[in-house]
């Protein structure tokens with residue numbers, strides 16, 4: 119009997135949002151676990167695994183052999199080697215927010231009906247700002263805890279949305295009912311307050327420190343709203 123692949127919580131949360139029957143492109147696939155799991159469980163029948171580097175793509179080939187699943191492999195930068203008709207769902211996970219944004223910028227066709235599942239490891243605020251300013255709409259967002267770290271996952275499509283406030287860029291556009299949002303906001307408040315504190319000591323850091331103070335204030339307001347909506351008074 120074929121062995122069953124188990125996904126870590128971060129990848130499982132992304133997989134849970136893939137529509138049954140979707141044709142997926144997993145950009146920056148590395149080990150290839152996500153497309154192999156989706157094929158193995160029958161959620162999808164067609165998948166492309168791509169990576170900019172040969173060695174991770176070789177890892178994905180090994181995973182697909184090990185679990186007996188067939189898929190396409192592409193060695194390319196972002197979506198450069200994938201045409202719009204080949205996939206209706208594009209996953210870009212485990213990379214920095216700026217890298218994800220630059221991959222989308224090189225492939226404007228991703229605004230034309232494709233479902234995007236994006237999981238930034240850093241600078242999610244940059245990615246949210248990019249999406250809002252480049253003809254995308256964030257349709258869903260969620261947080262997942264994996265090995266003690268909270269990761270945001272965004273679902274986006276072509277469309278328009280109001281420019282998010284600085285607090286929303288950092289704290290999430292559509293996370294208000296997420297059970298982990300309070301914790302996420304608290305950790306951002308701590309991180310940005312410490313950054314502002316450091317900047318206040320630096321020679322040219324005052325202006326940015328004031329900017330960060332404003333973001334922290336907005337995040338504190340968002341946390342209060344989240345607490346009012348999600349915590350019952352005992």
Ligand SMILES: C[S@@+](CC[C@H](N)C(=O)[O-])C[C@H]1O[C@@H](n2cnc3c(N)ncnc32)[C@H](O)[C@@H]1O
Pocket residue numbers: 129145146147148149168169170171174194195196197210211212213217221
């Ligand atoms: C940390 S791994 C993430 C693997 C998997 N997507 C995940 O979330 O677990 C990042 C992968 O993205 C690839 N990568 C980075 N920039 C890329 C780009 N512009 N185009 C395609 N792949 C890229 C790297 O080679 C690496 O294999």
